[in-house]
Amino acid sequence: MDIAALITWVVTALGGFYMLGMWIQRGGIRQQRTGASRLPAPVVFGHFALAAVGLVVWIIYVVADMAALAWTAFGLLLPVALLGFVMLARWVPVYRDRAASAATAQGPESTVPAERHFPVVVVLAHGLLAVVTLVLVLLTALGIGGS
Template identity: 80%
Template sequence: MDIAALVAWGVTASGGFYLLGTWIQRGGIRQQQSGTSRMPAPVVFGHFALAAVGLVVWIIYVVADKSALAWTAFGLLVPVALLGFVMLARWIPVYRDRAAAGAAPAAAAAHGAEAAVPAERHFPLPVVLAHGLFAVVTLVLVLLTAVGVGGS
């Protein structure tokens, strides 16, 4: 089960890297001053940093098989999940605005509205959904491994 969690974590991280890259490329960091982005940089980078540290701890756990490392990785995943839910809650209105604005994108671009578009509006829905789904799977597999279900 520890390897399954590692694979799920890797898939989750891949989606997360894509979303982070999209956010940075589309000006998410620059939009912090203007307030255009609804994603606060400390939340985005905190989510990323804690997830990355947790993944490293999990890899060490897979190699060393020490129960304390499994619980440490799970402890790191809890705030990662909370920050992820914060970002999801802040992203949903941006996604809904994109869907509502889809009828008149040419008119908005002609008036320079693209500069006021939050960077996270460019997140593809399938990537967001897959990232969230694999994150939940990862959290559950890590917890089950930490409590000793399935052996290691």
């Protein structure tokens, strides 16, 4: 189960990294000054940093098989999940505005929130795989399913 968690975590991270790159490329950091982006940079980068550190801890756990590392990785995933839900809640209205703004003429591209460009399938897959990862890590830390 630890390898399954590792695989889902890596795939989830790839989707997250894709969205982070798109957000930066579309001006998400610059939009912090104007308020166009609804995703605060500290939340975005905090989510990314905690998830990356947790993944490193999980890789070390897979190699070393120390229960404390599994629980540490799980503990790191909890705030990652919380920050992810915060970003999802802030992204949903931006996504809904996409259809409304398509019907009316939108101003310059710079006023469009960077996160509006996230593909829905990537957002959904990232969230679903994140939940699966969290559950697999918890089950592994509990010793269910072997390590």
